[in-house]
Amino acid sequence: MAKRVAVIGSGVSGLTSIKCCLDEGLQPTCFERSDNIGGLWRFTEKVEEGRASIYRSVITNSSKEMSCFSDFPMPEHFPNFLHNTRFLEYLKLYAKHFDLLKYIQFKTTVISVRKCQDFSTIGQWIVITESNGKQVSATFDAVMVCIGHHIESYVPLQSFPGIEKFKGQYFHSRQYKTPEGFEGKTILVVGMGNSASDIAVELCQRATQVYLSTRGGSWVMSRVYDNGYPWDTVIHTRFSNLIRSSLPWTLLKWVTEKKMNEWFDHENYGLVPQNRALMKEPVFNDDLPSRILCGSVVVKPIVKEFTETSAIFEDGTVMENVDVVIFATGYSFSFPFLEESVIKVENNQAPLYKHVFPPQLEKPTLAVIGLIQPLGPIMPTAELQARWATRVFKGLSVLPSENTMMTDTLKRREKRIQWFGTSRSQTLQTDHIEYLDELAEGSGAKPKIFSLLLTDPRLALLIFFGPCSPFQFRLTGPGRWDGARNAILTRKERIIKPTKTRVVRSSSNHSSVSYLLMMLGLLAVLSAVFFGFQQS
Numbered sequence: 001m002a003k004r005v006a007v008i009g010s011g012v013s014g015l016t017s018i019k020c021c022l023d024e025g026l027q028p029t030c031f032e033r034s035d036n037i038g039g040l041w042r043f044t045e046k047v048e049e050g051r052a053s054i055y056r057s058v059i060t061n062s063s064k065e066m067s068c069f070s071d072f073p074m075p076e077h078f079p080n081f082l083h084n085t086r087f088l089e090y091l092k093l094y095a096k097h098f099d100l101l102k103y104i105q106f107k108t109t110v111i112s113v114r115k116c117q118d119f120s121t122i123g124q125w126i127v128i129t130e131s132n133g134k135q136v137s138a139t140f141d142a143v144m145v146c147i148g149h150h151i152e153s154y155v156p157l158q159s160f161p162g163i164e165k166f167k168g169q170y171f172h173s174r175q176y177k178t179p180e181g182f183e184g185k186t187i188l189v190v191g192m193g194n195s196a197s198d199i200a201v202e203l204c205q206r207a208t209q210v211y212l213s214t215r216g217g218s219w220v221m222s223r224v225y226d227n228g229y230p231w232d233t234v235i236h237t238r239f240s241n242l243i244r245s246s247l248p249w250t251l252l253k254w255v256t257e258k259k260m261n262e263w264f265d266h267e268n269y270g271l272v273p274q275n276r277a278l279m280k281e282p283v284f285n286d287d288l289p290s291r292i293l294c295g296s297v298v299v300k301p302i303v304k305e306f307t308e309t310s311a312i313f314e315d316g317t318v319m320e321n322v323d324v325v326i327f328a329t330g331y332s333f334s335f336p337f338l339e340e341s342v343i344k345v346e347n348n349q350a351p352l353y354k355h356v357f358p359p360q361l362e363k364p365t366l367a368v369i370g371l372i373q374p375l376g377p378i379m380p381t382a383e384l385q386a387r388w389a390t391r392v393f394k395g396l397s398v399l400p401s402e403n404t405m406m407t408d409t410l411k412r413r414e415k416r417i418q419w420f421g422t423s424r425s426q427t428l429q430t431d432h433i434e435y436l437d438e439l440a441e442g443s444g445a446k447p448k449i450f451s452l453l454l455t456d457p458r459l460a461l462l463i464f465f466g467p468c469s470p471f472q473f474r475l476t477g478p479g480r481w482d483g484a485r486n487a488i489l490t491r492k493e494r495i496i497k498p499t500k501t502r503v504v505r506s507s508s509n510h511s512s513v514s515y516l517l518m519m520l521g522l523l524a525v526l527s528a529v530f531f532g533f534q535q536s
Contacts, residue, residue, distance in 0.1 A: 003141035011039015013146035013370030013382040020386040030104040052150040061284040062377035063230035070470035071481040123363025142365040149333040162306035170325035191328030197285040204296035215302040216274040219260040219282040233467040270299035359405035376432030380470035384439035444477030
């Protein structure tokens with residue numbers, strides 16, 4: 001009899017977890033507290049308790065080629081960066097194509113997940129759910145927690161003396177939906193993440209003035225990158241990743257800073273990060289520099305104190321007659337249905353082996369999917385986590401000892417602090433390609449580039465020099481998809497199709513030159529590896 005798996009949540013992580021269970025012959029039952037799929041990506045006019053909330057204008061920061069599921073490309077006519085309604089449409093197409101909806105129980109809230117009495121022997125869980133006021137208890141062989149980390153607002157009011165006296169309106173960005181109702185207001189947005197920047201840019205078209213208050217600053221990038229291609233299809237390549245990982249830290253920092261300042265000088269705009277040595281995730285906003293240049297958004301340091309009508313900043317300047325303060329100060333996460341003995345969250349951190357498994361469990365039958373912020377799209381990351389987890393549930397992939405897992409978790413924490421710092425907003429951060437490969441090794445799906453170089457050199461070159469798209473992880477191993485090779489070979493056409501809506505005569509043919517450059521680049525890399533091996 002197939003093992004029964006409880007999947008909690010039907011957003012991106014939940015949907016791919018259902019499918020991965022089915023791929024491995026497991027029997028999933030998904031519990032979704034709302035009445036539809038989509039999680040974070042399903043916009044609602046009002047904030048719903050226990051659900052992530054987005055504003056109406058949200059657009060993806062990762063392009064469609066990099067943020068699709070690995071065996072289900074987005075339709076070629078879809079734009080490269082999607083409005084939330086279009087991304088939700090894609091999730092619905094995915095759920096329909098793989099017939100996932102029949103495994104979801106909507107309007108069902110998970111109340112508790114507890115170990116069975118003989119858990120150390122059989123690893124089963126008792127899951128109590130509630131629907132229409134009625135509670136039901138059921139036993140499952142495994143649990144996949146897919147609730148994300150954008151539900152619990154984090155508003156550190158204790159860090160803003162005088163806020164209790166403030167007579168204007170203040171709220172967390174989770175409550176923000178549309179710019180209507182903010183006409184003629186003076187607005188202060190506190191924070192420097194994607195939400196803060198989006199909201200500031202949107203409101204400045206309606207408000208009298210918008211101020212953006214930041215403690216540490218941030219690099220700001222455009223979605224449009226070299227030669228007009230989506231940023232992540234240029235940055236997230238195996239070749240670029242190899243170069244970055246090979247550079248000395250000081251040189252890498254210099255190269256990164258130089259590249260980030262190509263668009264505009266962040267120091268002149270008051271945005272340069274306080275700690276430039278950290279590889280924190282940049283903000284993606286195509287309009288913010290322009291709004292600052294036009295004066296409709298003014299960047300300020302962190303607020304030192306509020307009065308009844310004003311904000312006093314750290315540099316001593318004062319912003320008078322403030323009407324609205326929006327705290328875009330991030331989120332906390334928790335697992336209210338789990339006991340602390342299973343996962344204990346401290347300082348916005350959860351000790352999970354490879355960001356998935358609680359290392360101290362006697363049986364590896366509970367996995368957390370999607371509780372991560374990679375320097376890249378979450379969709380293929382969550383999918384590979386789920387593929388690995390389901391194979392662990394079946395016993396096809398075996399976890400190391402608790403001591404080994406704890407050591408690995410501590411080492412990851414040290415690396416994260418070195419790369420991203422100690423800020424609570426960075427506790428879930430990780431690299432992208434290296435982490436994907438690590439997960440793919442666990443599920444047997446890591447592409448074998450050197451073998452492909454002998455059998456399919458064109459494909460090998462595109463894998464190494466081209467975007468590290470999700471399709472690479474369907475070329476081999478369990479879950480292999482026959483369409484993966486073609487999806488990789490035709491990715492450029494899918495990128496260009498929605499933008500090249502006026503056909504023009506091409507002035508030159510770059511394909512042969514690009515292929516030659518890739519061959520020369522690969523020869524250079526192989527030579528470096530060979531001579532490095534000879535010297536060692």
